[in-house]
Amino acid sequence: MLEIKYIRENIDTVKKALENRGGKANFDTFIDLEKKRRALLKEIEALRHSRNTVSEEIAATKRAGGNAEKEIIEMREVSDRIKELDKALNETEEGINSFMISLPNMPHSDVPPGLTEEDNRLEKQVGTPRTFDFDIKPHWDIGENLGILDFARAAKITGARFPLYLGQGARLERALINFMLDIHTMEHGFTEALPPFIVNRKSLTGTGQLPKFEEDLFKLEGWDYFMIPTSEVPLTNIHSDEILAEKDLPIRFTAYTPCFRSEAGSHGRDTRGLIRQHQFNKVEMVKYTTPETSFDELESMLASAETILKRLGLPYQVITLCAGDMGFSATKTYDIEVWMPGQDKYREISSCSNCGDFQARRANIKFRREGAKKPEFAHTLNGSGLAVGRCFAAILENYQQADGSVTIPEALRPYMGGAEVIKK
């Protein structure tokens, strides 16, 4: 959410920023509502003031044993009038709020303009894709041949786009989770969390998934609860409605959770394999920072995610998303794309975003500077560290052997009971 005063005073900047990311909104209605709100507020406050003062007089009169009938009748009318105006004010504020809450964040000045992924900016490529002297396979074939992935049975249990890992496959997924969590907690200063996998509407509104993207979520029948699409939601809401101390910042959380997405509108895309599932595992990083450190923290979050890929020996590239390709809440986003030889391209495996104070305003996350009276909005960041299923897929494809086996990256072997290879 943007600041109401800021929108009012910088309407053209806001409009332009919105257009840059391909959105539009009716600002004229908003301006009218805003004017109306302040007019109503002024009138209501004046009436309340007179009610407060006269009520005190009535109390004094009564205490002295006098008669205040005239004032009481007068105030009865005032109260009725306040009630009417209050109703109008509530409606106005609802209009303003639903407008404000539907506006995406403004892109940072460093973000390249553009509406499609064509306009994303390549920052760097790390590692050299391996050359194969045999016919390489996509990860779903490798996994199914090894008996460690079984999409057919998963479809039987639930339906399409659900994974079933078996044997060394299940173990590899678990190993990756532990490997990532260990690095982030022991080397990068993150506190591990294990949050709820189901969250309420307020939390999803705080991080920006709601109200606009409800169709992307799995909702629980009979409850106003949703399966989390990412642990960004519970982690960023840990400190919602709180005022943090400056000395406690930055606060860094990491968590493993499964994530659940309806993938509405992506029919026919990535229909095979682990790339696009309704349920997938992810290790997430979330930070709460001061405004002046958030972009540095974004760099270090990116580095934290890169560490995982480097240790696993997976080639990748980093891109800065253009304005139109960023998520709703982000002001700047880096995507990390891992090399997938089976598909002969780089695929997203992590997305690290600085949300500035956008989520903090929605979720009411503040901090107080040492000695300062007024609290300020904190900045929040989130990033994958990494998407576990996609990492699993990348390992299968990058470490496949001619005989159909998969070499386990060295860094992962302690987490695999010392195993060096997955074979039939």
Next chain:
RNA sequence: GGAGAAAUGGCCGAGUGGCUGAAGGCGCUCGCCUGCUAAGCGAGUAUGGGGAUAAAACUCCAUCGAGAGUUCGAAUCUCUCUUUCUCCGCCA
């Protein structure tokens, strides 16, 4: 699931219709005092919004879990919801 109790400021806790944005205590901040990691004394210490201002000072409105109601007036009375606690039942 059944029965009961509760929700007040950073924390503890008083307050059952007006003089209570809220006693008292603790904590914290600043100052004073004190020859010693203490005690004492004084002052300050919620959040949001409107107005005012160069910015402040200042001023007004709202907030005692949330929402609705009664009343001239609600922390206090009524209703609904949420959460917590106790007992019973069930359960990984």
